[in-house]
Structure formats: C-alpha cells, structure tokens
Amino acid sequence: MKHFSRREFIGTSAAVAGASAIAGYSPLSLAQAPTLSYKPEAGAKLRVLRWKRFVQGDEDQFMANVAAFSKATGVEVKVDNEGWEDVRPKAAVSANVGSGPDMIMGWFDDPFQYPTKLLDVTELCNYLGNKYGGWYDVSKQYGMLKDKWISVPWAVIANAMVYRESHMKAAGFDTMPKDTAGFLKLCQALKAKGTPAGFALGKAVGDGNNWVHWLLWSHGGRLVDEKGNVVVNSPETIAALEYAAQLYKTFVPGTLSWQDPNNNKAFLDGQISLTANGISVYYAAKTSQDPKMQEMAKDIQHAHFPVGPVGKPMELMQITQMMLFAYTKYPNATRELARWLMEADQYNPWLEKSIGYGAQTLKAYEKNPIWTADPKAKVYGEGPAMMTYHGYSGPLGAASAACLADYIVLDMVAEASSGNRTPKEAAARAAERAKRYYKS
Numbered sequence: 276m277k278h279f280s281r282r283e284f285i286g287t288s289a290a291v292a293g294a295s296a297i298a299g300y301s302p303l304s305l306a307q308a309p310t311l312s313y314k315p316e317a318g319a320k321l322r323v324l325r326w327k328r329f330v331q332g333d334e335d336q337f338m339a340n341v342a343a344f345s346k347a348t349g350v351e352v353k354v355d356n357e358g359w360e361d362v363r364p365k366a367a368v369s370a371n372v373g374s375g376p377d378m379i380m381g382w383f384d385d386p387f388q389y390p391t392k393l394l395d396v397t398e399l400c401n402y403l404g405n406k407y408g409g410w411y412d413v414s415k416q417y418g419m420l421k422d423k424w425i426s427v428p429w430a431v432i433a434n435a436m437v438y439r440e441s442h443m444k445a446a447g448f449d450t451m452p453k454d455t456a457g458f459l460k461l462c463q464a465l466k467a468k469g470t471p472a473g474f475a476l477g478k479a480v481g482d483g484n485n486w487v488h489w490l491l492w493s494h495g496g497r498l499v500d501e502k503g504n505v506v507v508n509s510p511e512t513i514a515a516l517e518y519a520a521q522l523y524k525t526f527v528p529g530t531l532s533w534q535d536p537n538n539n540k541a542f543l544d545g546q547i548s549l550t551a552n553g554i555s556v557y558y559a560a561k562t563s564q565d566p567k568m569q570e571m572a573k574d575i576q577h578a579h580f581p582v583g584p585v586g587k588p589m590e591l592m593q594i595t596q597m598m599l600f601a602y603t604k605y606p607n608a609t610r611e612l613a614r615w616l617m618e619a620d621q622y623n624p625w626l627e628k629s630i631g632y633g634a635q636t637l638k639a640y641e642k643n644p645i646w647t648a649d650p651k652a653k654v655y656g657e658g659p660a661m662m663t664y665h666g667y668s669g670p671l672g673a674a675s676a677a678c679l680a681d682y683i684v685l686d687m688v689a690e691a692s693s694g695n696r697t698p699k700e701a702a703a704r705a706a707e708r709a710k711r712y713y714k715s
Contacts, residue, residue: 315608430633433658493583499669516698
C-alpha cells in the first residue's frame, strides 16, 4: 500500500517540552520525542461528519481545534453534525457508494463492517501510542484488525450511574449499592418514594446499548463465545432477563421508546432520579442559569455500575473513532487532521472544555487535571481502563458490528422487560437473529 506521509523532525525543544508537560510527561529531548506530520495535498478541502454534542464545550473546543488546523495548514474543513442514531447508517452508505465525508466519527466496532474501505492508519496510531504513553487495551481492540490499525480511537463516552443523592437517602440508602441485588432494592425504594429510575430501552446508541450489555454480562450471559459461536440462549441470560423484568417495574413509564436524549431530559425535568448516562446531565445542570438546576447539580452524584453475580465489573461504554475513508481525494490532509486532533495541544483543552464528557483513549491523558478538579468527573476518567469491549467475549468483526447495529441485545432486554416475550422467548429470538450474522 502506498504511503502518503513524510516524517518531519519539526518544532523546538520548548514546544516538545510543553506538549510533553501537558500530556503528563517530563520534557523529552528532540532526539527522543517521536514526531510525525503529513503534508496536505495542494488545494485540499475536507468534510467531517460527527455526532451532535450533548455538552456544548465539546463542540466549541472541537470547532476551535478544527479552525486552528485550517489556519495552520490552509486546509478548509467543513463539519456536519448528525444525531447519534444517524451516524452509523450514513457511514455505511458512504462506505458502500465510495463517496461522502473524508472522515466520520463513528461508534463502537463500526470500522469492522467495512475495513477495506478505510485508510490504513497504522503509522499514525503507532506514532500516537509511542508519544502518549500507549493505547488502552480497549482502544487497540476497537482500532486494530489483526496487526493493522483501521481507525483512530478518538474518545470514550464513558457511562455511569447518575443519581440524586438526596432522593437516594430519602429512599433509605446512604450510598449506591455495589451489587445488582442491592441495586434492585434501591430502584424499588425509589419507585415507592415517587422518585423512580429510568433507563433507555429504545434504539439508543449509547445509553441503551451500554446498560443492557452490562445487565447481560454482569449475570454471566454473553452473545457469543470466544470462537464466535452464538451462546446467548443460556441460563445466565435467562437470569439477566428475569432481573431486567423486575427492574423494569421500577421505571418511569415510556422508557421503551427512549433514545439517547430522553433520559437526559427526564432527569433534568425531575421525572427520574436515577439513570445511566455520561456526564452530560451534570454538565447541563451545572452550567444552567436556573438556580434550581444549579441546586440539582450539587445533588447529582456518579458511580460505577453495580457488580453482578460474575463478581467483577462488566461495563460497556461507547467508543467513538475517526474513520478515514479510502475514497478521499486528500489522504494526507485527512491523516494530518486526525493527528492534529489527537495531539496534546488540542486534545487536552478538548477534554477540559467538555468537562470529561469524552474520556481519553491514550493513557497519557488520564493525567489531565479534569479528572481531579471536580470529584464528580472521577468515575468517567476511570472508564477507559476498566471497560469491556463490545462483542465480548468473541472476536470483533463484521458480525459483532452488525449485531450491535441491529440492536439484538437491546431488543432482547426490552422484550423481556416489558413482558412482550418471556425471558426464554426473548433469548431464543436473539440467538436466531445473531446466527444470521455469525453463521453458526
């Protein structure tokens, strides 16, 4: 494959030292510091598609970083924003027809649906890993196909339990329960107090997928085994679905149709006091000009998901990746934009302005002060090191990506929770759907 890059030892010792310090490292000499840049093609113009923000600071700093890139390189960049559920189908269409945005910020294992349609970013990702303390294991799992990088893991949109501390205490609990049995009792007590929980059961790319996979995995269930054999129709899955049915009885009405924005709105409107979400609920309350919202922000707390019968944390969080499409007319410029966005001078301010809504995929950035400046951000910063990859415990690939895109696990939990199917029926249907993709 032809390389469109050139290595340049650029910058001054001060610039390198500054970037290293920001990233949490002691200054490096120029001889030690890895450097890489790509020279954009003459007249390059780029189009980027990303998901709509939930935290204004994320979008503001992202656009500032893009503007700085254009000023530095002369490359015009147009950024489009789409709803979370719309990014995946638009990316698939672009891959199939060979035309569209040069870069798309996609979700989870989407790159595995069309790896041959993407630029090879192995050189870039190796450079970033060497410079910034290495990639988390989950970043490698999502970004690599065998020994080749097919995408640039940009950020983890970490998920956690978001709750009103005063409501929890009024329900008789001083702290968030650490296990699933205690968590069910908390939700039942909240319901009895008129301050119920609510978890997305509609086609919610992030909030829905995240909590239902935790539910399945925490009870020992899984969609496939290590070899990709479909094993979801199991006693462990049945136990998870029976638990889900009990939990659902404590939810506020309407969760079967909730997409990603709905639990944010329900929480901020006071309809629920417990949900699974990123830090965006807290951000909205904290930055509001409404005194009632500011008081709510003081009451909001975050916690990791409870541990189920398997005895260890089993949490899914969405990862968002830069997919650089091979049909681009400007591969150098596209790679250079990806590099630019991941470098410390751009990445650290983005983490800070989004108050931790996007967590790091490179280990050096866990030293960013955003994770200690506000104790309520701490659990989100811990997400990348502890999260389980989607597709667990099988191999990531076209089948795992297709199953997620088809919402197989989410639909299974929704069906069993609502009573539309028994747990056994829901598990059997999920198995048949998954076998269409895994061919087992």
